[in-house]
Amino acid sequence: MPYVFDAYGTLFDFNAAVARHRAAAGPDADRFSELWRQKQIEYTWTHTLAGRYLEFWTLTERALDYCFERFPSVDRKLRGDLLDAYLKLDAFPDARKVLDELRRRGERTAILTNGSPAMVGAAVEAAGLKGGLDAVLSVDAVKMFKPRPEVYALVTSEFSCKPAEVVFASSNRWDAMGATAFGFRTVWINRARAPDEYPDFPPAAVVSDLTGLLAVKG
DSSP: OEEEEOSBTTTBOTTHHHHTTHHHHOTTHHHHHHHHHHHHHHHHHHHHHHTOOOOHHHHHHHHHHHHHHHOTTSOGGGHHHHHHHHTTOOBOTTHHHHHHHHHHTTOEEEEEESSOHHHHHHHHHHHTOGGGOSEEEEGGGTTOOTTOHHHHHHHHHHHTOOGGGOEEEESOHHHHHHHHHHTOEEEEEOTTOOOOSOTTSOOSEEESSGGGGGGSOO
Protein backbone atom coordinates (compact mmCIF):
# COMPACT_ATOMS: atom_id res chain seq x y z
CA MET A 1 0.00 0.00 0.00
CA PRO A 2 1.56 3.33 -1.04
CA TYR A 3 1.93 6.06 1.57
CA VAL A 4 1.92 9.41 -0.22
CA PHE A 5 2.77 12.78 1.30
CA ASP A 6 2.09 16.36 0.37
CA ALA A 7 5.37 18.31 0.46
CA TYR A 8 4.95 21.92 1.59
CA GLY A 9 3.49 22.21 5.07
CA THR A 10 3.46 18.43 5.52
CA LEU A 11 7.07 17.29 5.12
CA PHE A 12 8.65 20.74 4.73
CA ASP A 13 8.08 23.80 6.91
CA PHE A 14 7.28 26.60 4.47
CA ASN A 15 7.70 29.17 7.25
CA ALA A 16 11.36 28.20 7.58
CA ALA A 17 12.40 30.43 4.67
CA VAL A 18 11.37 33.67 6.39
CA ALA A 19 12.32 32.32 9.82
CA ARG A 20 15.96 32.04 8.73
CA HIS A 21 15.94 35.77 8.00
CA ARG A 22 13.56 36.90 10.75
CA ALA A 23 15.89 39.53 12.17
CA ALA A 24 16.48 41.11 8.76
CA ALA A 25 12.79 40.93 7.84
CA GLY A 26 11.79 42.81 10.97
CA PRO A 27 8.56 42.95 12.98
CA ASP A 28 6.33 42.00 10.03
CA ALA A 29 8.20 38.73 9.40
CA ASP A 30 5.43 36.40 10.57
CA ARG A 31 2.66 38.20 8.71
CA PHE A 32 4.88 38.38 5.64
CA SER A 33 5.46 34.62 5.75
CA GLU A 34 1.77 33.86 6.24
CA LEU A 35 0.73 36.05 3.32
CA TRP A 36 3.43 34.58 1.08
CA ARG A 37 1.96 31.13 1.59
CA GLN A 38 -1.62 32.37 1.24
CA LYS A 39 -1.00 34.08 -2.10
CA GLN A 40 1.13 31.20 -3.39
CA ILE A 41 -1.77 28.76 -2.93
CA GLU A 42 -4.36 31.28 -4.13
CA TYR A 43 -2.44 31.65 -7.38
CA THR A 44 -2.47 27.88 -7.96
CA TRP A 45 -6.25 27.84 -7.68
CA THR A 46 -6.89 30.88 -9.88
CA HIS A 47 -4.52 29.72 -12.61
CA THR A 48 -5.99 26.22 -12.63
CA LEU A 49 -9.53 27.60 -12.80
CA ALA A 50 -8.50 29.84 -15.67
CA GLY A 51 -6.77 26.99 -17.49
CA ARG A 52 -3.47 28.88 -17.48
CA TYR A 53 -0.72 26.80 -15.91
CA LEU A 54 2.48 28.36 -14.59
CA GLU A 55 5.11 26.47 -12.62
CA PHE A 56 4.81 26.61 -8.85
CA TRP A 57 8.21 28.28 -8.63
CA THR A 58 7.00 31.16 -10.80
CA LEU A 59 3.90 31.55 -8.63
CA THR A 60 6.08 31.43 -5.53
CA GLU A 61 8.17 34.30 -6.91
CA ARG A 62 5.10 36.34 -7.80
CA ALA A 63 3.56 35.76 -4.39
CA LEU A 64 6.79 36.93 -2.78
CA ASP A 65 6.82 40.10 -4.89
CA TYR A 66 3.26 40.80 -3.84
CA CYS A 67 4.29 40.48 -0.19
CA PHE A 68 7.04 43.05 -0.63
CA GLU A 69 4.39 45.45 -1.95
CA ARG A 70 2.11 44.75 1.01
CA PHE A 71 4.89 44.99 3.59
CA PRO A 72 7.28 47.77 2.53
CA SER A 73 9.00 47.44 5.91
CA VAL A 74 10.61 44.22 4.63
CA ASP A 75 13.72 45.01 2.59
CA ARG A 76 13.45 43.87 -1.04
CA LYS A 77 17.14 43.03 -0.94
CA LEU A 78 16.05 39.89 0.93
CA ARG A 79 14.31 38.54 -2.17
CA GLY A 80 17.19 36.38 -3.36
CA ASP A 81 17.93 35.07 0.12
CA LEU A 82 14.29 34.14 0.73
CA LEU A 83 13.96 32.33 -2.58
CA ASP A 84 17.19 30.45 -1.96
CA ALA A 85 15.93 29.47 1.49
CA TYR A 86 12.68 28.20 -0.02
CA LEU A 87 14.65 25.76 -2.15
CA LYS A 88 16.24 24.39 1.03
CA LEU A 89 13.36 24.37 3.47
CA ASP A 90 13.75 22.57 6.77
CA ALA A 91 11.92 19.27 6.97
CA PHE A 92 9.75 18.86 10.05
CA PRO A 93 11.65 16.90 12.73
CA ASP A 94 9.33 13.89 12.38
CA ALA A 95 9.53 13.63 8.58
CA ARG A 96 12.61 11.48 8.19
CA LYS A 97 11.71 9.27 11.14
CA VAL A 98 8.30 8.46 9.65
CA LEU A 99 9.60 7.84 6.14
CA ASP A 100 12.35 5.57 7.47
CA GLU A 101 9.88 3.59 9.57
CA LEU A 102 7.49 3.10 6.65
CA ARG A 103 10.36 1.90 4.50
CA ARG A 104 11.43 -0.46 7.29
CA ARG A 105 7.93 -1.91 7.23
CA GLY A 106 8.25 -2.49 3.50
CA GLU A 107 5.77 0.18 2.47
CA ARG A 108 6.12 2.22 -0.71
CA THR A 109 6.43 5.98 -0.20
CA ALA A 110 6.08 9.04 -2.40
CA ILE A 111 5.55 12.77 -2.51
CA LEU A 112 2.70 14.32 -4.49
CA THR A 113 3.29 18.04 -4.73
CA ASN A 114 2.33 21.28 -6.41
CA GLY A 115 6.05 22.00 -6.56
CA SER A 116 7.87 21.91 -9.88
CA PRO A 117 10.34 19.00 -10.25
CA ALA A 118 13.48 21.08 -9.79
CA MET A 119 12.00 22.94 -6.83
CA VAL A 120 10.86 19.90 -4.86
CA GLY A 121 13.96 17.96 -5.89
CA ALA A 122 16.14 20.62 -4.28
CA ALA A 123 14.09 20.51 -1.08
CA VAL A 124 14.20 16.71 -0.88
CA GLU A 125 17.95 16.70 -1.45
CA ALA A 126 18.64 19.46 1.08
CA ALA A 127 16.54 17.72 3.74
CA GLY A 128 18.16 14.34 3.16
CA LEU A 129 14.85 12.62 2.43
CA LYS A 130 15.64 11.19 -1.00
CA GLY A 131 16.56 7.75 0.31
CA GLY A 132 13.16 7.41 1.99
CA LEU A 133 11.09 7.88 -1.16
CA ASP A 134 10.14 5.63 -4.06
CA ALA A 135 8.78 8.50 -6.16
CA VAL A 136 8.42 12.28 -6.25
CA LEU A 137 5.35 13.22 -8.30
CA SER A 138 4.75 16.78 -9.47
CA VAL A 139 1.64 18.45 -10.85
CA ASP A 140 3.88 19.63 -13.68
CA ALA A 141 3.06 16.32 -15.41
CA VAL A 142 -0.61 17.35 -15.86
CA LYS A 143 -0.17 21.14 -15.89
CA MET A 144 -2.78 21.85 -13.21
CA PHE A 145 -2.74 22.08 -9.45
CA LYS A 146 -4.40 20.35 -6.51
CA PRO A 147 -7.17 19.65 -5.76
CA ARG A 148 -7.89 18.64 -9.37
CA PRO A 149 -8.52 14.87 -9.56
CA GLU A 150 -6.06 14.59 -12.43
CA VAL A 151 -3.30 15.38 -9.94
CA TYR A 152 -4.24 12.61 -7.52
CA ALA A 153 -4.50 10.21 -10.46
CA LEU A 154 -0.73 10.56 -10.86
CA VAL A 155 -0.41 8.35 -7.77
CA THR A 156 -2.68 5.55 -8.98
CA SER A 157 -0.89 5.59 -12.32
CA GLU A 158 2.57 5.50 -10.73
CA PHE A 159 1.75 2.60 -8.41
CA SER A 160 -0.81 0.81 -10.61
CA CYS A 161 -3.31 0.77 -7.77
CA LYS A 162 -6.83 1.84 -6.87
CA PRO A 163 -7.47 5.08 -4.94
CA ALA A 164 -8.68 3.19 -1.88
CA GLU A 165 -5.30 1.46 -1.65
CA VAL A 166 -3.46 4.76 -1.08
CA VAL A 167 -2.82 6.40 2.30
CA PHE A 168 -2.41 10.11 1.63
CA ALA A 169 -1.10 12.54 4.25
CA SER A 170 -1.45 16.32 4.06
CA SER A 171 -1.43 19.19 6.52
CA ASN A 172 -3.58 21.25 4.13
CA ARG A 173 -7.27 20.59 4.77
CA TRP A 174 -8.26 21.58 1.23
CA ASP A 175 -5.73 19.06 -0.10
CA ALA A 176 -7.06 16.37 2.22
CA MET A 177 -10.55 17.20 0.95
CA GLY A 178 -9.47 16.76 -2.68
CA ALA A 179 -7.69 13.50 -1.91
CA THR A 180 -10.70 12.17 0.01
CA ALA A 181 -13.01 13.10 -2.87
CA PHE A 182 -10.70 11.19 -5.21
CA GLY A 183 -11.00 8.12 -3.02
CA PHE A 184 -7.73 8.06 -1.08
CA ARG A 185 -7.56 6.98 2.55
CA THR A 186 -6.60 10.42 3.78
CA VAL A 187 -4.85 11.46 6.97
CA TRP A 188 -5.03 15.14 7.89
CA ILE A 189 -1.89 16.26 9.70
CA ASN A 190 -3.50 19.00 11.75
CA ARG A 191 -0.41 20.56 13.32
CA ALA A 192 -2.18 23.87 13.95
CA ARG A 193 -5.29 22.30 15.52
CA ALA A 194 -7.38 24.11 12.94
CA PRO A 195 -11.16 23.65 12.69
CA ASP A 196 -12.51 21.36 9.99
CA GLU A 197 -13.65 23.27 6.91
CA TYR A 198 -14.91 20.36 4.81
CA PRO A 199 -17.17 18.11 6.94
CA ASP A 200 -18.67 16.53 3.81
CA PHE A 201 -15.25 15.06 2.97
CA PRO A 202 -13.97 13.69 6.28
CA PRO A 203 -10.45 12.27 6.40
CA ALA A 204 -9.94 8.71 7.56
CA ALA A 205 -7.92 10.05 10.47
CA VAL A 206 -6.79 13.33 12.01
CA VAL A 207 -3.42 13.44 13.79
CA SER A 208 -1.36 16.23 15.30
CA ASP A 209 1.93 15.31 13.64
CA LEU A 210 3.43 12.85 11.18
CA THR A 211 4.25 10.25 13.83
CA GLY A 212 0.51 9.81 14.34
CA LEU A 213 0.37 8.42 10.82
CA LEU A 214 2.27 5.32 11.95
CA ALA A 215 -0.68 4.27 14.11
CA VAL A 216 -3.14 4.53 11.22
CA LYS A 217 -3.78 1.12 9.72
CA GLY A 218 -3.64 0.99 5.96
